[in-house]
Amino acid sequence: MKLEFKxxxxxxxxxxxxxxxxxxxxxxxxxxxxxxxxxQNVDFLDSIAVGNDDxxxxxxxxxxxxxxxxxxxxxxxVLNNNKNLLTSKSNxxxxxxxxxxxxxxxxxxxxxxxLKANVELKSMGTLRITSLGNxxxxxxxxISCSGEMESIINFIYDIxxxxxxxxxxxxxxxxxxxxxxxxxxxTGSLKFISIENEFLLNLLLEQNKK
Numbered sequence: 001m002k003l004e005f006k007x008x009x010x011x012x013x014x015x016x017x018x019x020x021x022x023x024x025x026x027x028x029x030x031x032x033x034x035x036x037x038x039x040q041n042v043d044f045l046d047s048i049a050v051g052n053d054d055x056x057x058x059x060x061x062x063x064x065x066x067x068x069x070x071x072x073x074x075x076x077x078v079l080n081n082n083k084n085l086l087t088s089k090s091n092x093x094x095x096x097x098x099x100x101x102x103x104x105x106x107x108x109x110x111x112x113x114x115l116k117a118n119v120e121l122k123s124m125g126t127l128r129i130t131s132l133g134n135x136x137x138x139x140x141x142x143i144s145c146s147g148e149m150e151s152i153i154n155f156i157y158d159i160x161x162x163x164x165x166x167x168x169x170x171x172x173x174x175x176x177x178x179x180x181x182x183x184x185x186x187t188g189s190l191k192f193i194s195i196e197n198e199f200l201l202n203l204l205l206e207q208n209k210k
Contacts, residue, residue: 117155
């Protein structure tokens with residue numbers, strides 16, 4: 001069985017509706033309901049529709065976020081640079097967990113330098129420790145020794161290249177005899193930084209493991 005559909009013109013539809021009031025009422029009701037549904041959903045359609053204003057607002061939000069991310073990245077870069085600068089000098093600081101107890105081990109270190117350079121260590125003063133805050137201390141002690149010119153030069157060189165770093169607070173050299181010097185007497189003071197701050201220790205020791 002073959003179904004055939006006949007094309008109906010608008011004029012014919014209008015004629016049918018006028019002849020049949022029942023169909024006219026039904027179609028009218030359907031049109032009214034469709035209009036009501038459309039009106040009820042206008043707000044919803046507006047919410048899903050994206051206009052130029054919405055795009056501009058979102059674009060501005062993205063630009064502000066990008067600017068904030070750039071600032072944060074620059075701050076992070078500065079922090080990393082400071083961290084790298086600190087950790088690159090980790091061997092310059094006395095770290096008790098790595099270098100041992102300050103009072104006894106600094107004495108052993110100076111003794112070893114004097115023996116190596118063939119210098120007579122006459123005296124080494126008491127270690128003076130001054131807190132700089134946050135478990136960071138400045139340590140200082142006096143020293144007195146004597147030896148031949150070459151021996152004293154070697155002694156000074158070894159101390160200047162020591163690790164942890166030792167700094168001369170003062171250093172005075174004088175010959176034992178002005179006319180016929182055989183020995184040089186050295187008196188002075190040495191300083192170094194000791195760190196016991198837990199955060200800094202973890203940071204510095206972590207760098208040493210790499």
